[in-house]
Amino acid sequence: MKKAMVVCGVLGFVLLSGCSDEVKTRAWYMDHPKELAEVFAKCKASGDDTPNCRNAIEAQFRVKQANAPVPTFGPDTSEMDKAQVFKSYDMTGENGRFTYSFPDSLKGKTIQEIKDGNYTLSDDEKSNLRHFCEMLDSPLTQISRDTGRSQKKSLDYACKQFKF
Structure with a gap:
């Protein structure tokens, strides 16, 4: 019985750890624009709220902010x-x-x-x-x-x- 529990525990651990994607950071997505575009499009279409989606959305926002024009508060x-x-x-x-x-x-x-x-x-x-x-x-x-x-x-x- 103990062997069966250990085998089930190991199989469960392998299944749970093998099925998830590696979580990428915002900085990684900013350095890899092609992957950022793919993940951002998938997340936007599906509405997922996974850590990768959150990081991709944040990275997309930061890229847009980095390339945004400097605002002027005076005349045009x-x-x-x-x-x-x-x-x-x-x-x-x-x-x-x-x-x-x-x-x-x-x-x-x-x-x-x-x-x-x-x-x-x-x-x-x-x-x-x-x-x-x-x-x-x-x-x-x-x-x-x-x-x-x-x-x-x-x-x-x-x-x-x-x-x-």
Whole structure:
């Protein structure tokens, strides 16, 4: 009787341990995208809640998060990047009305081109541009015909791309 119980116990252990899949970690699934896609699809279709399914779902989420675009909490920077803001502006500031005109080497360029470093400025032009960007920070500086302050926001964003 003891032998029969031992044999049944060993057979039960072999059957139980041999029928289960090896549990893969989230990191393993992230390193093996092909297997991740297969397991994720099977789990999503069947609705299983096994450890492998949970790890595959978590790995899929982390992969999506790793490749997600960085959120912006200000104005839509993609539209601003395409804007051509480097031109002449009639403005009002602490010292009254004035006109600021960007250097000719910047006129017609987009902010994205400035981000990519596609410009050259003399030391004098850099100094004038830095002074202009500092004046923009003042709440007293207003741009003529800038309803909603969208031009000022675009110029603020453009000034940040120069990284003075």
